[in-house]
Amino acid sequence: MLEELLHHDKALFLLLNNLGSPTWDAFWMFMTDKFTSIPLYLLLVFLSFKQLSLKKTLVLLGVVALLITATNGLADMFKYGLQRLRPCYDLEVNSLMRLVKGSCGGRFGYFSAHAANTSAVAFFFTFLLGSKQRYIGIFLMVWAVLVAYSRVYIGVHYPLDVVSGMLIGLFFGWLFAKLYIFAVQSLALE
Numbered sequence: 001m002l003e004e005l006l007h008h009d010k011a012l013f014l015l016l017n018n019l020g021s022p023t024w025d026a027f028w029m030f031m032t033d034k035f036t037s038i039p040l041y042l043l044l045v046f047l048s049f050k051q052l053s054l055k056k057t058l059v060l061l062g063v064v065a066l067l068i069t070a071t072n073g074l075a076d077m078f079k080y081g082l083q084r085l086r087p088c089y090d091l092e093v094n095s096l097m098r099l100v101k102g103s104c105g106g107r108f109g110y111f112s113a114h115a116a117n118t119s120a121v122a123f124f125f126t127f128l129l130g131s132k133q134r135y136i137g138i139f140l141m142v143w144a145v146l147v148a149y150s151r152v153y154i155g156v157h158y159p160l161d162v163v164s165g166m167l168i169g170l171f172f173g174w175l176f177a178k179l180y181i182f183a184v185q186s187l188a189l190e
Contacts, residue, residue, distance in 0.1 A: 009160040010093055016152050016159065017087070017097050024153075025100050032101075032114065032150035040143065044125050047136070051129070059183050064124065067176040071120050071169060075113035084110035086156055100154040112157045112165035115148035119169025120176070127177040144169070 020028070030036055049057045087093050088104035122144040126137030148166050151157035157165075 005160070009158045010087075010090075013087055013152060013158045014093060014096055016149075017155055020098055020100065020153050028150045028153040029100060031146050032154055034114070037118070037143075037147075041121070044121075047129070047133070048125075051133075055187075056184055059187065060128075060180060063176055063180040063183065064121065066179075067120050067124060067172060068117055070176070071116040071172050072113050074168065074172075075111055075116055075165065078111050079106065079108040082110050083108050084158075084161075087158060088155055097155050099156075101156060105156050109157050110161050110164065111168060112148065112151050112161045114151055115144075115157070115162040115165030116169040116172070118144040118147040119166040120173040121169075123170045123173030124177050124180075127174060128180065 045057065045061065048060055052060065085107065086104050086109035087097055088099050089107055122137075122140035126140050129136055144166065148162040151162050152159055
């Protein structure tokens with residue numbers, strides 16, 4: 001059963017990865033670059049500060065730092081624990097794929113920390129900003145999906161890597177949003 005799932009994952013990877021073209025490579029490299037998200041993160045901090053007090057925003061920054069640390073740490077544990085090869089290191093697919101990025105990254109890829117981090121941050125802020133800022137939540141979730149897909153497009157992750165990362169990110173985003181609310185209430189910052 002697991003072997004069949006992994007076989008389908010590889011086939012889907014090859015289909016999606018080979019849909020790419022040099023015309024779109026720069027866009028997807030832009031989407032996958034972690035530094036591209038810095039302006040978005042700064043905007044989220046600014047919007048949070050406008051909606052919250054300085055103290056609440058400082059707590060929020062601390063919780064988000066813990067959130068990213070947790071998703072990265074868990075991704076590393078899975079990568080080195082399961083040791084699933086990235087597509088470019090997998091002899092079954094590496095001659096059939098497009099590697100858009102100059103290098104493949106670390107040897108192991110399950111699950112995608114990029115997908116987990118972006119989904120976690122997107123859901124964290126979507127959950128906290130609530131229905132008042134629905135358009136921001138929609139934008140953040142679309143952004144998370146694009147970043148996750150970029151990992152398949154450039155050839156460094158299988159679809160299962162990014163879907164798993166996104167699901168873990170959604171859970172951690174929700175969990176840390178609850179942690180933030182608890183911290184604000186416990187510190188009487190309401």
